[in-house]
Each structure stands twice: as C-alpha cells, then as structure tokens.
Amino acid sequence: MEIHQFFLTLFLILILARILGELFARLNIPSVLGELLAGVLLGASGFNFIQPNDVLKILAEIGIILLLFEVGLETDVQKLKNAGKKSFIVAILGVVFPFVFGVLASLYIFNFSFDIALFVGGTLTATSIGITLRVLKDIHQEQSNIAQIVIGAAVIDDIIGIILLVFIYDYSISKELSFGNTMSVTAMVLSFIIIAPIVAKVLSYLIHKFHGDTLVPGYMPTIIISLIMFFSYVSHAFGAPAILGSFVAGVALSRRFFLPFGSFLQTNEEMVQKVQTAMTPIIQIFTPIFFVMVGLSMDLTVIDFASGHFWIMSGVFILIAVLSKYLGAFFITQKCYQNNSLIGLSMIPRGEVGLIFAEMGRVNGILPNDIYAMLIFVIIVTTVIPPFLLKHYFKFECT
Secondary structure, eight states, X not given: OOHHHHHHHHHHHHHHHHHHHHHHHHTTSOHHHHHXXXXXXXXXXXXXXXXXXXXXXXXXXXXXXXXXXXXXXHOOHHHHHHTHHHHHHHHHHHHHHHHHHHHHHHHHTSOOOHHHHHHHHHHHHOOOHHHHHHHHHHTTOTTSHHHHHHHHHHHHHHHHHHHHHHHHHHHHHHSSOOHHHHHHXXXXXXXXXHHHHHHHHHHHHHHHHTOOTTSOTTHHHHHHHHHHHHHHHHHHHTTSOHHHHHHHHHHXXXXXXXXXXXXXXXXXXXXXXXXXXXXXXXXXHXXXXXXXXXXXXXXXXXXXXXXXXXXXXXXXXXXXXHHHHHHHGGGSOOSSHHHHHHHHHHTOOOHHHHHHHHHHHHHTTOSOHHHHHHHHHHHHHHHXXXXXXXXXXXXXXXX
C-alpha cells in the first residue's frame, strides 16, 4: 500500500468510527457497535474500500493493548483479588463448557472429523475482553464488583485460550497430542504472572521519582507507552497474550496496587492523574482502530445465507456458544441471579479472539469453507448481541 493511500485509509477508519460511534451513543446503543459497523461497511462485507493488512493489524493491536492498560490503571486490585476465586470458576467453566459441547456437537450431530471438531470447540471457547470492557466503560460500570469478576475471568480466559490454541495447533500439524509443549507454554505464562507485577511496580516507582516539570515536554506519555510496549513484548516472549503485559503495566501504575514490604513504591493520586491525562487522548485515538479492524475481519460474503444446512449448523452452535458461556456464571454465588446473568452475558462476545481461531483453521486447510463461514456468523452474532443486552440488564444489577 502506498503511503498516501494509507493516509486515506486511516482517515476513513477514524472519521467513520467517530461518526457512527457518536450516532449509536445518541441512539442509546453502545458506541463500540458503531465502530464495529464502520469496519463492516468499509470492508469486504460492505463497500470493500479497505482490506485488512499488516500495518492496520499492528495499529489495531496497539489499540487493544492501550485499552487493557487503561483498564489495568483503573482496576481496584483489592476487588480483583476478592473476585479471584469467582473469576477463576467463571473462566474455567467458560472454557470447558463451550469446548466440550462444541466438540461433541461437531462429532455426534454433524459428523465432523476430530481435527475440525477441535477447531470448532476452540473457537467457541474464546472471549473478546476488548468488546466487553469497552461496553462496561461506556456505561460507567468498570469499577463495579461484576466488572472485577469479568475482568479477572476474561484475563484468565485469554491465558487458557492461548494455551489451548498451542495445544490444538500442535495436534493439527503433527497429529499427536504434545503435552510437553503445552506445559512449557503454561509454565512460561505463570512465570510472567509472578515476576511481571514486581518489575512493573519498581519501574513505575522510578518513573514517578524522576518525573518533574523541568524535563522536556512529552516525558510522561513517552515513558508510559515505552513501558506498555516493553511489557507487551515480554508477555508475548513468555508465551502469554501481549495484552496481559499491558494490563500488568496498568495495574502496577494504579493507586490501588501495592507490594508486600514495598509501601515506598506506592503510586500516589497525583501520579495516576498525570498518567491518565497524558494517555487518554492517545488511547481514544487507537482503540477505535481495533474495533474497526474486528469489523473489517468479519467477511459476510463467505456466508451462503440460502443454505438450509448453514442455518441448522449456525443455530446449533450459536445456542452452544451463548448458553455454555452464560451458564458458567451461575456456578458462583451472587446477591441475585440478575448479577449472574450480567457476568454470563459479559463472557459471551467472541470478537477478534474467535476470528483468530477460525482463521488459523482455514489457513491450515482444516476448516472447509462452509464450516468456516458458519463460525464467522456465530462470532458475529455473539459479538454484536451481548452489548445491547448488557446495557439494558445493568439497570437491574443488585448492589
């Protein structure tokens, strides 16, 4: 792509995302859906003005990394800690239920091969943390107890998803179950989770210590973005999702995170406010690119809407995709069942994570076109519907 063409592409993405996001917000619809629609209209499903490319994918990745940093910065670590057990249960069941039911339906209802069944089950396990967290922020519920359970569960879900993807990919290539490689990735991820918060907290202390008005303007955003990118890289190097690194960086900089025997490292209110002031405009520019890219990746042209078999498959797997995530939230105790429902709904969106699973299956010649198209449709439905329901049902939250 020529540079002037890229400028036009970026203009279309940013301006249409902003227009549709504002329009949806005025119609009392989650603005993230406007950004998703912008991607659909600009991509192969709409006017085909823009095709996903490596540069846009990098910008989109920066968008989701910055969004997770912001979430980490605003996370109440004590609430997250208190929600730990509940988050773990929701995450584990939110992976086990969709995977098992997806594989069983593939094998015994539709007679798919075992390879295909694994990729279908893997695709259904995904949860798009970005979609849910953006909705929670839009409706100002990111600090609620429900949000802390969902954040914890979504982060754990992402980690399990990466490990599961390694397991499924290894099997699809070698036709052997490689527990050794899977365990190696698991050990690396756990090591990162233990070590990273300590390192990030020390670095955040140094940022605060050497920050001052005499420094060259732009010190704060430069250092913070550098920290985010470094931890995202290290996270990926450890085999974990890059967004886990940015989340850890945000948590370490938050006013509510402290290390035992390290009270001198505590981040004060003024420091957090400076970080938020410096980073908010940058985050608001990049995060819409991520959601537009999700829309661009949803190619409706591959779907044969006239096929009866397509609708039967889609109906079965949409039912599995929704209920298997939703029911997992009812295995934890909440003040009322409405809160369980909100947690369950929050875990349903698949978004970009499901697309990664499906695309890997297609590229490696494992998923036939009809099954790939069905999965794309399931991902679209489970990405678009939950934000509507979340915004409505949060009115009935038990506080």
